[in-house]
Amino acid sequence: MKKRIWSLALAGIMVLSATACSGGSDTGTSAETSQTAQGETAQEGETDSAYSESFKIGIAEVQANDESIQRRAYFEDYIAPHYNCEFIFSEQCNGTEDILTFIENCADAGCDAVISYGNEDIEQLTQVCQEYGMMYVVNTVRINPKTEAAFSGGYENFAAFGSDQTAIGQVFGDWLKENASADGSEGFLICSGLAYSGNLQQTEITQSCLTALQELYGLTYESDLNSMVISSSPIEAANDKGINIYVYPGNPNKVEGYLQGLTAALQTGKYGVMLQSVQLYDQTGVVVQETEEALNKDIKVAGMATVSESLKTAFATKDQFGNPTVNMATAKPVSLLCASGFAQTYNLLTGHRDATLAENGDAGELNTTLWPITDLETLDIISQWDTPEGGKWIVDYDIVDSMLAVNNPELTNADMQAIVDSVTYESTLERLGE
Numbered sequence: 001m002k003k004r005i006w007s008l009a010l011a012g013i014m015v016l017s018a019t020a021c022s023g024g025s026d027t028g029t030s031a032e033t034s035q036t037a038q039g040e041t042a043q044e045g046e047t048d049s050a051y052s053e054s055f056k057i058g059i060a061e062v063q064a065n066d067e068s069i070q071r072r073a074y075f076e077d078y079i080a081p082h083y084n085c086e087f088i089f090s091e092q093c094n095g096t097e098d099i100l101t102f103i104e105n106c107a108d109a110g111c112d113a114v115i116s117y118g119n120e121d122i123e124q125l126t127q128v129c130q131e132y133g134m135m136y137v138v139n140t141v142r143i144n145p146k147t148e149a150a151f152s153g154g155y156e157n158f159a160a161f162g163s164d165q166t167a168i169g170q171v172f173g174d175w176l177k178e179n180a181s182a183d184g185s186e187g188f189l190i191c192s193g194l195a196y197s198g199n200l201q202q203t204e205i206t207q208s209c210l211t212a213l214q215e216l217y218g219l220t221y222e223s224d225l226n227s228m229v230i231s232s233s234p235i236e237a238a239n240d241k242g243i244n245i246y247v248y249p250g251n252p253n254k255v256e257g258y259l260q261g262l263t264a265a266l267q268t269g270k271y272g273v274m275l276q277s278v279q280l281y282d283q284t285g286v287v288v289q290e291t292e293e294a295l296n297k298d299i300k301v302a303g304m305a306t307v308s309e310s311l312k313t314a315f316a317t318k319d320q321f322g323n324p325t326v327n328m329a330t331a332k333p334v335s336l337l338c339a340s341g342f343a344q345t346y347n348l349l350t351g352h353r354d355a356t357l358a359e360n361g362d363a364g365e366l367n368t369t370l371w372p373i374t375d376l377e378t379l380d381i382i383s384q385w386d387t388p389e390g391g392k393w394i395v396d397y398d399i400v401d402s403m404l405a406v407n408n409p410e411l412t413n414a415d416m417q418a419i420v421d422s423v424t425y426e427s428t429l430e431r432l433g434e
Contacts, residue, residue, distance in 0.1 A: 050407075054084045055349050058106035060099050060116040064092045066308045070334040073388035078335075079342055082397055096121045100128065107132040112349055115139075115341045122150040126158045135348045137341055141165060141365060143200055151363045159348055159356040161340035164367035165200050168330065169208030171372050172275055175302050175328045176212045179273075184217050186272030187244030189265055191303075193278035196232040196249050203229060205277035205304075206247065210237060217241050234261070244270040251278050259283060266291045266299065276303030282310045285317070285325040292319050305329035305373070307383055315376040330370035331379075334386045336423050339395040340366035343403035343416060352405030357413055364413035371425045382425070385432060392432045395423060 059075060061068050075087045088109060090102040099118050103125065106114055111134055116125065119140035129136035134157065141162040142151050150158055180186070190209050193202035206229045214221065219239040221228070228237050228247050237245035246265060252258045265271065266287065274288070281303050288299050298321045305311050305326070314325040344366060347355045358364040373379050385392045403419055405411040 051082065051084045053350070054086070055112045055346070056086045056088065056110055057345060058088045058090070058102060058109075058111045058114040060090050060093055060102050060114055060118055062093050062118040066306045067332065067334055069388055070386050071338055073390060074335045074338050074386070074393060075342070077390055078393055079338075079400070083342075083346065083400075093118055096125070099125060103128055103132070103134070103136075107134060113137065113345050115345055119147070122147050122158075123153060123155075126150050126153075126155050130155060130157050135159075135345055137161065137345045137348070139337070139341060141200060141367065143198075146198065151358075151365075153363075155363065156353060157348065158363050159344040160363060160365035161337065161344055162365060162367060163201065163332070163337070164369045165204040166208075167367075167369040168201060169204035169206075171330060171370060172205050172277075172302060173208040173212035175372065175374075176209060176273075176275070177216055179300060179302075179327070180213075180216060184213070184241065184243040186300075187246075187270045188213060189246045189248060189262075189271035189274045190237075191262070191274065191276040191278060191280060192229060192231075192247050192249045193251055193276075194249070194254065195277065196230045201304075202277040205275075209275050209277075210245070210247075213243070213245060214239075217243060219243060234265070246271060251280070252283060259287070263287050263291070267294070269295045269297060271299070272297060273300045273302075276301065279304045279306065281305060281314050281326040281329065285314055288325065289317075289319050292321070298323065300327045301325065302328035303330075304370075305331065307331050307379065307386075311373075312376070312379060312383065315373075315379055324376070327374065329373045329379075331373050331382050332370050333368065333394045333423065333428075335393045335395040336368050336420065339400050339403065340368060340416075340420055343400065347405050347411075350404075350406050352409070352411070355405040355411045355413060355416065359414065366413075366416055366420050368420055368423075378425075381429065385428065394428050394432075399423065 072089055079085060080087055088106060088111065093099045093102060099116060103114055113135035114129055115137045117139045119138055122138055122140060126136045136157055137159045139162050140147055140160050142148070151160070190206055192206040193199060195203040195206050207225070210225050210228065213219065219241040222238040228235055231247060232249055234246065234248045237247055239245065248262060248265060250258045262284065266274070281301060288301060292299055303326060311329055317325045319325065344356050347353070356364050371382070373382065385394050399419065401407050403416050
């Protein structure tokens with residue numbers, strides 16, 4: 001591998017410079033003063049006595065958005081001081097080569113592990129980290145054959161965590177069953193995103209939507225359901241009930257003219273429900289409202305989302321029918337996903353690999369799901385949690401402690417999954433309140 005030259009300023013704390021994926025700027029560490037979720041201040045050098053062993057962990061980012069800001073605050077300001085860890089963050093990595101460069105930089109910086117939010121070429125990157133003596137924990141799920149080799153290869157430095165894609169797809173299916181009309185006469189437009197290129201989340205959501213419609217109306221598709229899901233061209237999901245169902249692939253960043261094509265489809269008036277497997281509500285809100293006004297037709301929207309000010313605006317903005325711009329959106333409990341990755345990593349680093357393994361002995365994973373939001377009141381409550389200010393983290397020290405085998409040597413991957421599953425909107429509301 002050809003190493004890139006990267007600039008480091010070493011002054012007690014490692015700070016990575018801003019070359020692409022060579023490391024984040026102004027990197028915080030456990031040695032800095034940081035504000036915890038309970039409002040306590042962790043002074044320089046202060047750590048929990050139960051976690052005296054220190055570790056340095058690289059975080060390979062593949063995006064730069066609200067979620068990555070939340071993630072950094074959780075790792076850097078909350079996890080680091082309590083668990084005696086230092087985190088080094090990459091800039092946005094745009095593929096395997098960028099992640100490779102970051103891994104090399106982490107090795108030079110003396111990192112013990114890398115937590116990666118990129119899920120391509122996993123086995124290759126696991127092997128590279130193995131050569132450097134580092135753990136490699138990936139935000140992914142087991143997808144055959146894409147990740148099979150890494151999960152079943154017996155790598156002692158590999159574990160995974162990710163979103164439960166089937167459950168997320170079911171969120172959309174459940175919403176459809178509760179909100180679609182009795183006869184399906186409103187019509188349905190499904191934005192399948194990058195399902196055609198293998199994106200698992202968008203594949204699962206599209207499959208769940210088509211399956212929910214099939215079950216709801218007892219219809220039979222003229223084409224194979226899976227072939228429609230992975231179609232790279234827009235396709236009518238023709239069926240024996242004559243219900244208008246349209247599968248529209250792509251996204252604005254990958255397909256030229258994507259929004260124009262989506263607008264044209266809506267303006268036919270054939271679709272009164274739009275289901276978005278990719279975050280689009282902030283880009284399509286105006287289009288939907290203009291179409292509603294032109295056609296005097298109510299269009300319901302359900303889609304992927306990040307808890308943010310733009311999502312609040314979408315729920316607060318009403319159309320001519322008195323409905324919000326988005327009728328259902330998903331919320332990702334960011335600290336839950338982060339804590340899952342950290343627990344897998346910490347268990348590997350402390351010699352408790354058995355706690356990370358699946359029942360069959362393969363590398364295990366921890367799966368989290370998304371929470372559906374259907375009103376501004378719920379969004380306002382969730383917006384108070386997992387904020388960069390660190391007032392109320394959804395996953396606090398007690399929950400993380402319970403996921404670490406140093407505290408329970410008999411801990412299994414199934415036990416950890418049960419802990420993750422117990423963190424719901426309802427349980428969090430009870431614990432953190434409004």
